[in-house]
Amino acid sequence: MKTVLKKYLLLTTLMLGALIGYAKENNTHCNLLKEEKIKLEFYNVKKGALLSIKNEEGTIVYSLEIKNSGNYSSVFDLSKLEEGNYTTELEKDYEIIIKSFSVLNGDITFGKEQLIFKPVIRAKNNFVLISKLSFEKEPVKISLYYNSDLIFSETLNSSGSLLKRIYKLSEKEEGSYRVVMHCDNKYYTKNFKL
16 A cells, blocks of 8 residues: 555656646747737647637537647638637647637637646556646546446545545456546546456
């Protein structure tokens, strides 16, 4: 038990250091080329990252998987977008970069950029290890399912730092498990078997 906890704490410390260092290198840049076109640039992007544009209801109006690692740049024609509020989201391995903008009377107005760290959920032997870095003080809901039945659920009030949880599962209960986390207005899911 102590060995698992030591490994988990070491992994969490390394992950936290890497995420903070990696976050400092992430820059997003938007240039307004014409009234209806923007040039969107992301730096230090890995192959497989997902870029999407969503409307205010959360419906994806554009989606793209990044094909090459490095810097990503593309010009988007927003003339066909209806008036309203939108976000661009770049989903990476451990983080999501969100940039908001509004379309009104043909004009584009950019809002603030937000960085969300995704939770890390690991299953090892009969332990579920969860860590989540957050600078916001928002509640986090964790639900654990066994063969589609809810077996545990809790809502935690985040203190605006690193959330760490270890759950021990019964060694006798083999089957399919699923962890669902709701935080940052998003759902994160991890499926595994024992």
